[in-house]
Amino acid sequence: MKGPQRGVVLGEPGSVALEEIHVDAPGPGEVLVRIEATGVCHSDLHVIEEDGWHHALPVLLGHEGAGTIEAVGPGGEGLAEGDRVVIGWKAACGQCSMCKRRRPRQCKKPPAAPGRLHRHDGAELTPVLRTGTFATHTVVPAVAAVKIPRELPVEQACLIGCAVATGVMSVLETAKVWEGARVAVIGCGAVGLSVIQGARIAGASEIRAIDLDERKLEQATHFGATHTEPGPVDFVFDVVGRSATFDQALGMIVSGGTVVLIGLSPAGEKVELDLPGLFAKRARILVSHGGDHLPEEDFPRLARWALEGKLDLAGMVTRTARLDGWEEALAAMKSGDVIRTVLTP
Ligand SMILES: [Zn+2]
Ligand SMILES: [Zn+2]
16 A cells, blocks of 8 residues: 555544544455545434444544555455445345345345454544545455446546435335336435436436525536425435425325435434324335445446436536545535535545
8 A cells, every 4th residue: 555544533422533544454355445536425424423323433434435446355356456446335245134035235234344444543443334435545345346437537436335326226226216207305415416316317207306405406407306396296205304304205295105215314303193194195105225226236337327428427526625625525515515525535
């Protein structure tokens, strides 16, 4: 590895800093990736605000990364030094009950590469969602590093790793939106805009964008939204995950309609459900974990769509910064000033 290794670390609740880290050589079935671009996603903010969420501290932040393979551990088949990869946080283990039932998209235990990342003092770092991409380097299981064409600019490619896979696949895989369906999206950040793009790709006849921020509605229209106010629809994607937005979603679906919950709700968030109303409406409620995406199958397809112009990734990268711009990037996301900041370590 050339140059110093650095990463953005949540050391203890409320304390985040860019610091020197130590990255070990990849073990069997693992790869070492030099991160070239990483999107700043809401889930990283969630990890900070929820004191690590379910990750043991200290935590290496970031989970939407792309880069180049620097080393392949024994058995890391199909990958070679120099390959451009997007890192996936939802690879399939091949061992759990869902994988054994040939449902790798619902894998219960996506593989990790534990014990490879350390703080300066030797303490083991837990990478966010088994990836840890706010860093110069990380180590992940080979199955989580998916080769994509180098023609796709890396600062666009990284978005495939979380926001784009989550949004687009929530439409195509979780909800299986049909051609001609009416779709609404509540919350038009990077994931919401990806839902809109997925709905456009699925051939939805109507795409309603809902957001409190006028700027986001404008962007939503640019990405394919046909309306910017609520209305009766077959599918609503709640990308916000608050009781008010979930209620609004349930209120918008027509008979037989589907509400898909994508947003990460704060701990303790609750809704009251009108059961007779749900029954009468034959409402379906689905939960999307990353749109049930499977990196090895979906990333190459999404990259191809981007290269073909079917998927607009370039328009989603509204700001780039170096790794030390992480704090500003999180603030810009909170304020809604950007669709995505991409950090280029
Ligand atoms: Zn599994
Ligand atoms: Zn994310």
